[in-house]
Amino acid sequence: MIKVSGVHKKFKSKQVLRGVDLEIRDAETLTIIGGSGCGKSVLLKNIIGLLKPEEGEIFVDGKETTRLDESDLLEVQKKFGYLFQGAALFDSLTVGENVAFGLNNMKTIPPNEIGKRVLECLAMVGLKGVENLKPAELSGGMKKRVGLARAIAHKPEYIMYDEPTTGLDPIMADVINDLIIHLQKQLGVTSIVVTHDMKSAYKVSNRIAMLYEGKIIGAGSPDEIKNSKDAVVHQFVEGLSQGPITLNLDKNF
Amino acid sequence: MKRIKKVPHFIGNGLLNTAEGIGKAGYLLFQTVYWIGRGFVDWKNTVAQMVEVGWMSFPVIALTSFFTGMVLALQSGQSFKNVFNEPVFIGTVVGFSLVKELGPVLTSIVISGRVGASIAAELGTMKVTEQLDALYTLGTNPVRYLAVPRFIACVTMVPMLSIMSNIIGIFGGLLVSVYKWGIPSTIYWDDIFNFMDVGDFFHGVIKSFIFAAFIVITSIHKGFECEGGAEGVGKATTSAVMISMVMILVSDYFLTYLLVLLRIG
Ligand SMILES: Nc1ncnc2c1ncn2[C@@H]1O[C@H](COP(=O)(O)OP(=O)(O)OP(=O)(O)O)[C@@H](O)[C@H]1O
Ligand SMILES: [Mg+2]
Numbered sequence: 001m002i003k004v005s006g007v008h009k010k011f012k013s014k015q016v017l018r019g020v021d022l023e024i025r026d027a028e029t030l031t032i033i034g035g036s037g038c039g040k041s042v043l044l045k046n047i048i049g050l051l052k053p054e055e056g057e058i059f060v061d062g063k064e065t066t067r068l069d070e071s072d073l074l075e076v077q078k079k080f081g082y083l084f085q086g087a088a089l090f091d092s093l094t095v096g097e098n099v100a101f102g103l104n105n106m107k108t109i110p111p112n113e114i115g116k117r118v119l120e121c122l123a124m125v126g127l128k129g130v131e132n133l134k135p136a137e138l139s140g141g142m143k144k145r146v147g148l149a150r151a152i153a154h155k156p157e158y159i160m161y162d163e164p165t166t167g168l169d170p171i172m173a174d175v176i177n178d179l180i181i182h183l184q185k186q187l188g189v190t191s192i193v194v195t196h197d198m199k200s201a202y203k204v205s206n207r208i209a210m211l212y213e214g215k216i217i218g219a220g221s222p223d224e225i226k227n228s229k230d231a232v233v234h235q236f237v238e239g240l241s242q243g244p245i246t247l248n249l250d251k252n253f
Numbered sequence: 254m255k256r257i258k259k260v261p262h263f264i265g266n267g268l269l270n271t272a273e274g275i276g277k278a279g280y281l282l283f284q285t286v287y288w289i290g291r292g293f294v295d296w297k298n299t300v301a302q303m304v305e306v307g308w309m310s311f312p313v314i315a316l317t318s319f320f321t322g323m324v325l326a327l328q329s330g331q332s333f334k335n336v337f338n339e340p341v342f343i344g345t346v347v348g349f350s351l352v353k354e355l356g357p358v359l360t361s362i363v364i365s366g367r368v369g370a371s372i373a374a375e376l377g378t379m380k381v382t383e384q385l386d387a388l389y390t391l392g393t394n395p396v397r398y399l400a401v402p403r404f405i406a407c408v409t410m411v412p413m414l415s416i417m418s419n420i421i422g423i424f425g426g427l428l429v430s431v432y433k434w435g436i437p438s439t440i441y442w443d444d445i446f447n448f449m450d451v452g453d454f455f456h457g458v459i460k461s462f463i464f465a466a467f468i469v470i471t472s473i474h475k476g477f478e479c480e481g482g483a484e485g486v487g488k489a490t491t492s493a494v495m496i497s498m499v500m501i502l503v504s505d506y507f508l509t510y511l512l513v514l515l516r517i518g
Binding site for chain 2: 045048049050070074077078080081082084086088089090091092101102105106150151154
């Protein structure tokens, strides 16, 4: 279980998170939605310990992680798989070496099984025969899927998906939705998904939470969110330009 | 008036940033040595880096040192001819200048341009594309995986290159002594070895080792701290090279002073 409590995070003078409280239960898939630049990726990075909050606490399986030293934190991070928004593939390594990277480091499976596991994970994200290519030779959507294969390869307990379906065609997006559901149902993985794709959010989530002005507003089941009376949530999920959320646009057209 | 008031603030911030940078680079050095001490060295990567630093830099080092040796022989020969009417002690001048100063300094300057820049650019790009974050999430630490191999490669290869540079430069000097000044090669060699001892050799090697550590730690530090996309990578690269070069030339004086005090060379 992951528990986020009162997390504040700022960059220079820009306050991004203003007291986030959130609980992710075991074996559930929680989706975080929210406007572009509202701090969703920053929240994920705080949870996994890549960023440190100025205030607040984060518990992973009951262990407070924001003040751990580096080697203890690395142990906690091994429980996680993280799909980066920009894939973050190692561009000096081949696709196969990228996917094998965590397996080689964490020694969760015997070395002679790594090759097989790599092909298996790539197949799960719909990629075949790309092991020997370099990331620069892949399309944007393919990179994303390699990033996903790399995140799930070491069979983590927790997976964080930062926009898993962005940049994919609708069919491939649904394949990834099915994969997220499969990992949860078959392996009991606990997931946090960040997405702008409401169709995907409704399909994969047990609960959806909205991040707005640095705080979580209205966490609930997909149906509750869909029919939310909250004006902000309603405007966002329906994708309306008129409402309480203003984007500071110059409205001269 | 307002602008003038900002000046102390500006200088103060500059000093603070410099102090912070030195602190962070020092900590990076500490962590790197710590991982090496604990035996966490990825040899496959380290050897690849050694090839990159040593082998790939060799041609440019060879070329520059050969010509440096030649010009030293040409200049010293001409000057002595003007003063003493004949070119004497060319081997001594060429030998001492190369082994104690120009070998280590020129090699390090070339390496900071070639290797330092590429380290800062590569690691900076990894930083801004979140590849360093990805390392953490895949169970490894960037210092261990990236800094350690580059550090070992530089501090071993730069002294080796510097020794090579001495040898090649001395041969360049020989060429000019023999063909331009008509000095027999035996005299050239005697001029070198009658005056030089092991201490002079170590004087140069120790300096090149320390310069190598400056270059590699500065470049890794600039890469790891890089921020803000392609522009940030460009800035990190430039400042890594500039800081390395300035540090080499300035510290050279103090290191020489110290080594002479310790009677090494
Ligand atoms: N390393 C950083 N340094 C400074 N500011 C940052 C940094 N990372 C994020 N920010 C700022 O924090 C805010 C939130 O960024 P974040 O990437 O979390 O947005 P997001 O909700 O994931 O948006 P998107 O949906 O577009 O990915 C942004 O305004 C951004 O400018
Ligand atoms: Mg984001």
